[in-house]
Amino acid sequence: MYNPTIEGEGGEFKDEVFYEPVNIEPRFSDPKSTIDPDKTKNWFWRVLPILMSNKWPLLGGLFLMVFTMILGVSIPALMGMLVDSIEPAIINSDPKIFFQLIILIVFLSVIRLIGGTIGSYQIGKASNQLEADLRSVIYNHFFTLSFSFFDKTQTGQLISRANSDIKTIQMFLMIAPMLMTSLLSFVFAAIYMLSVHVFLALSSMIAIPLVFALSVKLRQLTFPLSWLTQARQADVAVIVDENINGQRIIKSFAQELMQVNLLAKAAKKLQWVQVRSVDVSAFYNPLIENLSVLGSVFVWVYGGWLVIEGELALGSLVAFNMYLMMIQMPFRFLGWMLMLEQRAKASAGRIFEILDEKSELLQDKDQVNIKHMKGHISFKNVSFSYADELILKDLSFDIEPNETVAIVGQTGSGKSTIIRLLSRFYDCDEGGIEIDGINIQDLSIKNLHHHIAQVLDEPFLFSVSIKDNIAYGKPDAADEEVIQAAKAAEAHEFIQETSDGYDTVVGERGYTLSGGQRQRLGIARALLVNPSILVLDDATSAIDVNIESKIHESLTRLLNKRTTILIAHRLSTINLADRVIVLDEGKVIASGKHEELLNSVSRYSEILSQQAIKNENESQDSNETDEQQRKRISDLLNKDSDAFKGGFSE
Secondary structure, three states: OOOOEEOOOOOOEEOOOOOOOOOOOOOOOOOOOOOOOOOOOOHHHHHHHHHHOOHHHHHHHHHHHHHHHHHHHHHHHHHHHHHHHHHHHHHHOOOHHHHHHHHHHHHHHHHHHHHHHHHHHHHHHHHHHHHHHHHHHHHHHHOOOOHHHHHOOOHHHHHHHHOHHHHHHHHHHHHHHHHHHHHHHHHHHHHHHHHHOHHHHHHHOOOHHHHHHHHHHHHHHHHHHHHHHHHHHHHHHHHHHHHHHOHHHHHHOOOHHHHHHHHHHHHHHHHHHHHHHHHHHHHHHHHHHHHOHHHHHHHHHHHHHHHHOOOOOHHHHHHHHHHHHHHHHHHHHHHHHHHHHHHHHHHHHHHHHHHOOOOOOOOOOOOEOOOOOOOOEEEEEEEEEEOOEEEEEEEEEEEOOOOEEEEEEOOOOOHHHHHHHHOOOOOOOEEEEEEOOEEHHHEOHHHHHHHEEEEOOOOOOOOOEHHHHHOOOOOOOOHHHHHHHHHHOOOHHHHHOOOOHHHOEOOHHHOOOOHHHHHHHHHHHHHHOOOOEEEEEOOOOOOOHHHHHHHHHHHHHHHHHOEEEEEOOOHHHHOOOOEEEEEEOOEEEEEEOHHHHHHHOHHHHHHHHHHHHHHHHHOOOOOOOHHHHHHHHHHHHOOOOHHHHOOOOO
């Protein structure tokens, strides 16, 4: 596809054959895998494909941890041999075996230390890579979802699931190998103990069935509490997000105390769940840990008697007790690990709710990519509803290539909905939309958005420099191109007056700038990419009328080079259009030139009159005096205003 550049003082554009931005180095690569789509599988098996995409550090770490576990299991046996070697060494005055065992134990301990360190590092690396990949999977999935999903989902909920829930899974998967190796050490230790003395080994394990039963009960109680904890943490995140983004409204209505109380209420609910989780853990975890101590009592009492009777060597008893500690270790961790596992399971379920969400925008495999778009737009019997509210009803109209059309209608008539459907933020319920004779559902969504640029009445700016905001759609744009786009949008002058010029970093959402300044940057951003179709949705509503007229002078030189749709509320904007489409209650009631409609369609005159009165009441940037505004409205109502008959000339 083509990506344009700007040249010349007049801000004229020239097409060059590009599609993707060039010379842009990606900072992050896409994950190598995604979750298993089978919803019937356990949460771990669904996450496993992502974990195994980084399998070599994972398998290497697991191997080293198992290897060091085997070395650890051998050390108690060597310690038993060391104890047994003391008495013969004294009698025979031969300390070689004693010192050889010490050297061997020290050597194995060093190897175990090195292997354990490297193994833990590799496991941590794999789990953190899973965290990064899973977060990328979620964010990539966000961009595939239609706007209807975001309309019904709170931002704080999404942020919570894409951050704290993922972190919970990462923590469990990093710590779980420790429990796995502890369980393996339990098996090896049990085999050794049974080989030494069967009844003594069974006596040491007397508490295991009860510990298992308590662990199952703990798991059953922990899961719903873990789910509720994550959900209420998300509720707190929602309130915090809304308070930060809506602080101007909160302060302007002096509702700080109400918002603090709202947050306190949500925090109290979260506190209740967390305290309940602590209550459950405080009751069951000590039981699980201390029941395993019963085995130690049996080993020392019965094992000591066996040593006295000469049926068991002292070294074997020492080794037996060291192995008993290995057997107890998994049970000491078991309650904590079960709690982490249940929290990870709950978090995974919340994440899967997002990843299992399918976009309402159907996309065929054989997508069409238009290289050069002429810009012929055709709406054919389009109907659309938000939830149960019908907005557009059997809407049909055409816009010719390079034609500038103004869509006029009262608030709620469906003007902005037309733009959202054209950009395929939503799919229409009935009918179809074609561009250059191709149904937009057959076009690649990315290709469609490449050719359509929108400037909204409240453009979103990122917390980066002014230059980066203007060049957002073309990150490789030269400084000269950015400046020319800013000049065309009458933004260059105020940009120069900022602290660092084009390198000035705007605040979040651009709130360090005025509404008119943000709109001018939005216009510059759209002009820089030189789209085939340009949409201006009340894009100059907050701009001073004198500056607006200068912007319109620039636009008159640029609009004839592309298809342009104007969502018009001001008379000055309507004057830019070749044709006006009048919308009322979701239907096209008239189409034609402004002067013709003014004289022949009474509803059109009513809409303009009502909008002019509204603009007069709400205008804050206008330099007109009250008397001038009253005269303008009077002229409008009498249909004799010169503003209806004239237009901007080049």
